Amino acid sequence: MYRVGVDVGGTFTDFLISDLETGGVEVFKHPTTPENPALGIVEGLKLAKIDFSKVGMILVSTTVVTNALVMRRIPRAAIITTRGFRGVLEIRRGTREDIWDHYRDPAPPLVKRRDIFEVDERVDYSGQVLQELDGEGLRHVCSIIRRRGINVVVVHFINSYINPINEVKAVEILKNELPNAFISASHEVNPEPFEFERLSTTVINAVSAPVVKEFMESLESMLAEYGFNGSVLLIHQGGGVMTPNAALKYAARLAGSGPMAGAMGAYSICTATGLKNAIGLDSGGTTALVSLIYNGEVRMKNEWSITYGAPIRMPAPDVVTIGAGGGSVAWIDEAGVMHVGPISMGADPGPACYGKGGREPTLTDANVVTGRLNPNMFLGGRMKIYPELGEKAIAEKIGKPLGLSTMEAAEGIIKVAVTNMANAVRLISIARGYDPRDFTLVAFGGSGPLHAAMVARELGIPRIAIPPWPGITSAYGTLTMDVRHDILQTFIKTLSNLTPKDLEEIFSSMEKSMFDILRGEGFKDEKIKIRRALDMRYFGQWRSLTIPVDKPVGQLNEIAERFHSEHEREYAYKDPANEIEVYACRLAGIGVIDKVRLPTIPRGVDSSEAFKGSRKVFFQGDTVDFKIYDRWKLKAGSRIAGPAIVEQMDTTTLIPEDFNAWVDSNGIIFFEVKGQ
Amino acid sequence: MKTSLPDLYKMYEVDEVKLDNITFEVLKNAFITLVDQMSEQILRTCYSFVIYNRDFSCCLNDFKGDTVMQGSQDIAVHVGTLHYTAKSVLEYFGDEIYPGDVIALNDPYLGGTHFPDVRILKPIFHNGELIAITQTNGHWADVGGSVPGSFNVLAREHYAEGLRITPVKIWEKGQFRRDVADLIVNNMRVPQERMGDLKAQATATMVGEKYLQHLIEKYGLRTVLAAFKASQDYVERILRERIKTLPKGRWETEDYIDYDPAGEYDKPVRIRVEMEISNDRIHYDLTGSDPYVGTFLNGAFGSSFSAVIAGTKFFFPDIPLNSGFYRVVNATLPENTVVNAPWPLPVTGFCSGAYEKIMNSIIELWSHLIPDRAMACSFNLEYLLVGGWDKRPGYNRHFMWYDWMVGGYGGRNGLDGSNASAPLFGMGLSVQPLEGQERLNPVLTIKHDIIPDSGGPGKWRGGCGVEKGGIITAADRVLMSYMADRERIISWGIMGGLPSIKMGVKLISGDGEKWLGCYFSGIPLKTGDRFTRPSAGGGGYGDPLERDPKLVLEDVIDGYVTISRARKDYGVVIKAIDEELGHYEIDYEATEKERDFIRKNRLSWLKEDPEKVVELLKRGEIDELDAVRRYGVIIDSRTGKVLHKTTEVYRKLIFTKSAKYWKA
Structure with missing residues (x-):
């Protein structure tokens, strides 16, 4: 039997096929087919020449939802809302991404004002119904929606998070009136206060569902054609996978494929090696994504967005993205100061040294010119590089104006x-209260391993890990995921007005519905894990922290203690005299999947077999001899002393003179500052 | 006390440091990260919802108090004032500043903006020498005074506005001075929250200090000092380079505050801005602005300077902000005028008074110089405060419903104005979620929606404004206060564009409907009373008769423009075919006729006898918007009578800014 991990990226779809009997692994890339990404997946799998009927499970990480949202290739949708509040989606919070640039607008709302309808109904802050739902009015709105041929409908009423009764009634009517429509109600998708964020999340969820449906129908029918009868699971931004059925209900969870891919690479290395604390540096052609794993868990945030002004309130990895990748352009401003990025030449025309017409000096050009990158090793030597063009671009656009040598x-x-x-x-x-010296930097992507040592030095990070396939870490990452569902119940009360029993009751009822979901997906009880957490804050504060709690709910003063110390770690102070307010109960349900292990590589301390010679590299103002190694000839237990460069098809790892490196049994390269 | 601090730039001969380009870029970015870290800290720990919604700023000042770096998301109104605060603290304490001190102040007469903006500064020492200051400024939800929220239009001197904090040490030599902190926060409403804000801001200054010390450890003090100076030189240099490419000369314009509530009722208060661009500097002269007014609409020196900087910055969005900017851009702000009011005059309402008038004037002047970034007048900042005693079941406490709205930005060159955006005063200031407000206050929101026809007509329409209103559900001793402007000097268009709509609050109670206008304090409300108010849209850009009828059609389909105003404002005649399907059609023939008719008459409409216009209005032949947009006549919303002086001023204003660009 086989298990397949697939990561559909913008240019390439990455595959990792694991033979569960032999433990063997095959890794390859195939071009992505943007029009229908399912096609690229099936074509790639065909190339692997495996018997489709022997594939038990395919785990897919896909950008299909993200791309649909960014390109706005989404179905027309309608919103039905409380009278008086038609403008909520467009008013947002009114802020701008660049406050000084009055010509840079947030992306227009995903639903036009013409398709937003009001009905009479109202619930107050306490959940009391002030005005019953006007069913007649709603039916009339339905008739308009029907006439307009709109098949995606969002229901969003004020204060529905505290009492959804009117939304529930509305959904019933809608199901009768518009039997073929996708209906998304805000209290189901995101039962949290703050009308705009809840609406934005619900709208994104609603317009994404048909996109997922189309993708899955296409993928499943094509796979079936070739005899596949296993299951497909989709990676979601909550740090797990879900079934296609669950994905239809929570389609917005697939929107975070970008941050998820960034975090997953580092997370999978942590699970493989038992590392507890890691910082992931995923740097490719245009951007660098930085993620953090603390105590074995990916640091998440509860609200994020793909485009400014359209928040998605579902947990996603907390990722900082900057415009720093191989294609990032170096340029000089009017005052004669050099910048790198965020403009990028991408892959086409790409860096000047690609010889495809790019004239701007990029980070990749700089790495080729200084000898860090081997011009004969791009795509394993299949891609021709013109170092002289890179040199010319750097000399003319940077060197000369600044009076520096090339x-x-x-x-x-x-x-x-x-x-x-x-x-x-x-x-x-640091800004979130973590000391980088307690972490390992896991660097991947095309250009992460090349810069990791310098980044680590800058921050005093003592250790670096480079995964075996830095270019396809996400495809491997998919195989380390479990099925995961996250649910939330808003519950606002001060801790002093609560007993453990109150909380236990809420968690138990949430747990019951979670068990129903996971059992329904075929998980036996022993494969189901539940994690509980409370969102808490000091009374009067605006942001809350998510604090894990035990089952059964223990002493409240212990929970308070956890909150105080987490507040101190995160914000550098605590305030034990202040009241603590509970804001929401969170529950994660995990259906454990048996994992694929990273294959082991042969042992052997001798690294000389992998030694390819040496190369002169301009490094820290000097010309330095770097020893060059072939990654795939390195054995488990090999040691390498810097200065050295390790080459493989898709990545180059640079180990400066003050670092020692070794290779572990899975082929992961670790390096540390000498003498530590 | 005078400062006797040495000039460290000279002492360490930083000009001799060969700060290479790369190290400079590295340190400059590190300073940005330092300020960002401080902002992140405040945002996550503050207690005031005003701060949480981003009415705050952070900066790094050098040992002279000059700003080295300010946060990229900082609120506009604090720009250009933080260095004055730092300098005044240095001057005030002189030699008596010690390691471990943390200083607070909110004094607008010392370069600050207004009392709610409380600044916390941490002087940073290295080897016993004061080398820098980290500073945070947050708008506290209340700083005392006679009305909740501390905006008091009745104040004639600052004593009635709130607590004035002259420079005071909250920490001295590392010791927290609880006595001092308690004195401050106990003179404000909800003291524990204010203490939370104070500590959140102070912690942020410490976070900034920690990183700066790290940089010094790594790069050495001399290099860091050199980078302080180089960061300012850099901004100065880049701005001078930009100016070189601009035409040189003098330009002038004016704008008006509606009137002084303590002064003459029918007399707009003039703000005049003259801009001179010479070879390498920009100088603004606000001479000719009217004398200060008796109420809090005045600007103090610091806030007016901030308006000058913020308006200019719109045209250089990519240049970082620090004192290098202020070396190139300066301003003459004549004393005893509405743009530079002296102690003890009230200035807390400057943000709805003088501030945005200066900003919009400057944006207008630059719109002619850099047409690619042109923008007409935007809606005016407004704050509505409803405070009292919460009597909902289970509640018995003080509440404050403190609300501000987004509104429309002016039309732009080639783009409609942004709908529903944060005020120019603070483009990062986000509106509050009404579901949050309803939990905290006995006020039920009855509406939060975009207003049709609120965008000033133009070839490029002004952005639309928003309406928000509420009803008091269960409360006692409720007082309502408001500060806004542009009920009369309505957000204007440029290059041929037309005005938006007037601002002002309407109260609906058992006694019927009452117009309260833009400036009032302490109006009593009772359970069941309703209030509502619009935010204006932006003025239009360019002649509305030149707007593509298809764009007008789209606006009609989405409800941004009504069919009747499409005809009156744009001369575009649209027929509804099937409203349910959103199906409308343009009658091109009728449109051409309508446009001809407007084109032939519009200049004479602007000269029509205002009394006749009121007659037309009374007879129902025209409506209120026609009176403003077609005739330029300003009518008192309370009495229905013409405000003659205001009309005269407004007609002149719309002619010079806009109507003179109409082609016959």
Whole structure:
């Protein structure tokens, strides 16, 4: 039997096929088919020449929802809301992404004002119904929606998070009136206060569902054609996978494929090696994504967005994204100061040294010019590189204007890019109360391993880990995921007005529905894990912290203690004299899937077999001899002393002179500052 | 006390430091990260919802008090004032600043903005030498005074506005001074929240200090000092380079506050702005602005300077803000005028008074110089405060429903104005969720929606404004206060664009409907009373008769413009075919005729006898919007009578800003 991990990216779809009997692994890439990503998946699998009927499970990470939202290739939708509040989606919170740029607008709402309808109904802050739902009015709205041919309908009433009765009634009517429509009610998708965020989340969820449906129908029918009769699971941003059926209900959870892919790479290395604390640095062609894993859990945030002004209130990895990748352009402003990024040349025309017409100096050019990257090793040597074009671009656009030699200018470009990456790491660690010195930097993506050591040095991160396939870490990551559902119940009360029993009651009832869901998906009780947490804050504060709690709910003063110390870690102070307010109960239900292990590689301390020679690299203002190694000839237990460079098809790892590296049994390269 | 601090730039001969380009870029970005870290800290720990919704700023000042770096998401109104605060603290304490001190102040007469903006500063020492200051400024929800929220239009001196905090040490030599902190917060409503804000801001300054010390450890003090100076030189240099490419000369314009509630009823208060661009600097001269007024609509020096900087910054969005900017841009703000009112005059309402008039004037001037970033006048900042005693079941406590709205921005060159955006005063200031407000207050929101026809007509329409209103559900001793403007000097268009709609509060109680206008304090309300108010839209850009009829049609389909105003404002005649399907059609022939008719008559409409216009209005031949948009006549909403002086001023204003650009 086989298990397949698939990561559908913008350019390539990555595959990892694990033979569950032999433990063997096959890894490859196939071009993505943007028009119908399912096609690329099936085509890629065909290339692997495996018997489809022997594939038990395919785990898919896909950008299909993200892309549909960014490109706005989404179905027309209607919103039905409380009278007086037709403008909520467009009013948002009224802020702008760049407050000084009055020509840069947030993306227009996903539903036009013409398709937003009001009905009479009202519930107050306490859940009391002030006005019953006007069923007649709603039926009339339904007739308009029907006439307009709209098949996606969002129901969003004020205060429905506290009492959904009017929304529930509305959904009943809608199901009768519009039997073929996707109906999404805000109290089901996101039962939290704050009308705009709940509406935004519900709208994104509603318009994504048909996108998921189309993708899954296409994928499943094509797979069936080739004899596949196993199951497909989809990676969601909550740090798990879900069934296609669950995905239809919570389609917005697939929107976070970007941040999820960034975090998953680092997370999978943690699960494989038992690392508890890691910072993930995923740097590719245009961006660097930085994520954080603390105590074995990906650091999440409860609200995020793909485009500014359209929040999605569902947990997603807390990822800092900056414009620093191989294609990032170095440029000089009017005052003569150099910047790197956020503009990127991407893959086409790409860096100047690609010879595809790019004239701007990029980070990749700087790495080629200084000798860090081997021009004969791009795509394993299949792609021709023109270092002289990179040199020319750097000399003309950076070196000459700044009065620097080409080498100095190139190294300057790298240094600025590294600082930008380090600042991103600083924002996700130090600014959130974590000391980077307690972490391992897991670097992947095309250009992460090349810059990891410099980033680590900048912040005092003692250790770096490079996964075996840095370019396809996400495809491997899919195989380390469990089925996961997250539910939330808003519950606002001060801790002193609560007993453990009150909380136990809420959690128990949430747990019961969670068991129903997971059992319905075929999980036996022993494979079901439940995690409980409370969102809490000091009374009067606006943001809350998510604090794990035990089952059964223990002493409240212990929970309070956990909150105080987490507040102190995160915000550098605690305030034990202040009241603590509970804001919401969160419950995660996990259906455990048997995992695929990383394959082991042969042992052997001798690294000389992998030694390919040495190369002169312009490094820290000097020309330094770096020893060059072939990654796939390194054995478990091999040691390498810097300065060294490890090459493989899709990535280059740079180990400076002050680092020692070794290879573990799975082929992960670790390196540490010498003498530690 | 005078400061005797040494000039560290000279002492350490920082000009001799060969700060290479790369190290400079690295440190400059590190300063940005430092300020961002402080902002993140405040946002996550503050107690005031005003701060939480981003009415705050952070910065790093050098040992002179000059600003090295300010946060990229900071609220506009604090821009250009934080260095004054730092300098005044240095001057006030002189040699008596010690490691471990944390200083608070909110004094508008020392370069601050208004009392609610409380600034917390932490002087940073290295080897016993004061080398920098980290500073945070947060708008506290209340700083005392006679009305909840501390906006008091009845105040004639600052004593009635709130607590004035002259520079005071909250921590001295590392010791928290509980006595001092208690004195401050206990003179404000909800003291425990204010204490929370104070500590959140102070902690943020400490977070900034920690990172700065790390940078010094890594790069050395001398290099960091050199980077302080280089960061300012950099901004100065880049701005001067930009100015070189601009035409040189003098331009002037004016705008008006509706009137002084303590002064003459029919007399707009003039603000005049002259801009001179010479080879390498921009100078603004506000001479010719009217004398200060008797109420809090005045600007103090700091806030008016901030308006000058913020307006200019709109045209250079990518240039970072620090004192280098202020070396190139400066302003003459004549004393004893409405843009530079002296102690002890009230200035807390400057943000709805002088501030945005200066900003909109500057944006208008630049719109002619850099047409690619042009924008007509935007809606005016407004704050509505309803405070009293919450008597809902289970509640018995003080409440404050403190609300502000988004509104429309002016039409732009090639783009309609943004609908429903945060005020120019603070573009990052987000509106509050009404579901949150309803939990905290006995006020039920009855509406939060976009207003049709509120965007000023133009070739590029002004953004639409918003209406928000509420009903008091169960409360005692409720007082309502309001500060806004542009009930009369309605947000204007440029380059041929037309005005938006008037602002002002309407009260609906057992006694019927009552117009309360834009400035009032302490109006009593009781359970069951309703109030509502619009935010205006932005003025239009360019001649509305040149707007593509298809765009007008789209606006009609979405309800941004009504069919009747499509005809009157744009001369576009639209027929509803099937409203349920959103199916409308343009009658091109009728449109051409209508446009010809308007084109032939509109200049004479602007000269029509105002009394005749009132007659037409009374007879129902025209409506209120026609009176403003077609005739330029301003009618008192309370009496229905013409405000003659105001009309004269307004007609002149719309002619010079807009009507003179109409083609015959």
